Amino acid sequence: MDITTQDVAAIRRHPRFRAAVEAYAADNLAGYRARPVIERWMVSDMGRSSLSGSVSVLDALGRLTPAALMASRPVAGGEVSRGRARLYLKRAIANELILAPPGPLGPDTGLAASPRFRETMRRVLRITLEAAASLSPAVAPALERIGEDAFYQRVAGRLGQIVVERADLFPVDRPLWLFHGRDGGGRMLEDLIARQRPVRQRLLEDCTLTHSALARVSLCSRAHVIQLLADGEAQGLLRRDGRTVFVAPELSDDAEQFYAAIFGATATAAVAALA
Numbered sequence: 001m002d003i004t005t006q007d008v009a010a011i012r013r014h015p016r017f018r019a020a021v022e023a024y025a026a027d028n029l030a031g032y033r034a035r036p037v038i039e040r041w042m043v044s045d046m047g048r049s050s051l052s053g054s055v056s057v058l059d060a061l062g063r064l065t066p067a068a069l070m071a072s073r074p075v076a077g078g079e080v081s082r083g084r085a086r087l088y089l090k091r092a093i094a095n096e097l098i099l100a101p102p103g104p105l106g107p108d109t110g111l112a113a114s115p116r117f118r119e120t121m122r123r124v125l126r127i128t129l130e131a132a133a134s135l136s137p138a139v140a141p142a143l144e145r146i147g148e149d150a151f152y153q154r155v156a157g158r159l160g161q162i163v164v165e166r167a168d169l170f171p172v173d174r175p176l177w178l179f180h181g182r183d184g185g186g187r188m189l190e191d192l193i194a195r196q197r198p199v200r201q202r203l204l205e206d207c208t209l210t211h212s213a214l215a216r217v218s219l220c221s222r223a224h225v226i227q228l229l230a231d232g233e234a235q236g237l238l239r240r241d242g243r244t245v246f247v248a249p250e251l252s253d254d255a256e257q258f259y260a261a262i263f264g265a266t267a268t269a270a271v272a273a274l275a
Contacts, residue, residue, distance in 0.1 A: 046180035057160025184218030
């Protein structure tokens with residue numbers, strides 16, 4: 001079973017799609033704030049999230065080595081530089097998120113995700129599965145089994161394959177990178193979703209916020225928030241009028257596309273793992 005462009009479009013048309021996105025955003029925000037600092041670090045921006053996802057996939061396949069991580073999609077596709085990937089690996093090993101044998105670390109040294117790493121990524125995957133299950137009953141049985149290590153690894157492995165095979169559904173050069181390319185940016189986006197008016201035409205239209213509030217929810221500095229909003233205005237993706245932020249249709253459309261692709265890929269991986 002593969003995910004198609006038509007599948008993603010159908011998810012966007014689903015009558016419960018917007019509610020699924022809003023629930024996913026709220027659960028992600030709550031989960032992020034509840035995690036210890038090092039676990040938040042694993043998923044604090046899309047680059048680290050993608051590297052952590054690649055570690056999960058390679059670990060599930062028994063192929064996790066430094067060389068394999070450097071050849072993974074986030075690095076090979078230009079989403080993350082090799083230097084940043086090396087720093088990610090170094091910090092993950094230093095904090096025992098990734099387990100390495102004693103001695104020098106070579107390109108083909110066998111590594112393993114620690115139980116803590118796996119549990120953190122399992123919680124992230126569970127939130128996505130819950131959103132996908134709200135749109136497709138076929139996914140619901142996966143929620144009951146995601147606590148099983150072997151099943152979790154099958155879902156993670158298949159999801160990683162889908163992301164590689166359908167890289168066109170997850171481009172790096174997109175409007176949403178305004179948020180995804182920055183520390184805490186995903187949480188800022190989720191907070192914007194939570195602040196939207198109940199009755200509206202698009203997923204993201206306008207909302208009232210302060211720099212301090214957005215900094216608190218993303219656990220970032222006010223200066224970081226101010227820079228993101230200024231860059232969004234310079235790119236024509238955001239417009240500010242006092243405390244009101246208006247979101248361009250282009251950015252809202254890209255957000256819908258992103259969430260539909262994530263929900264669809266996760267559903268496809270879960271159904272395949274159940275087979």
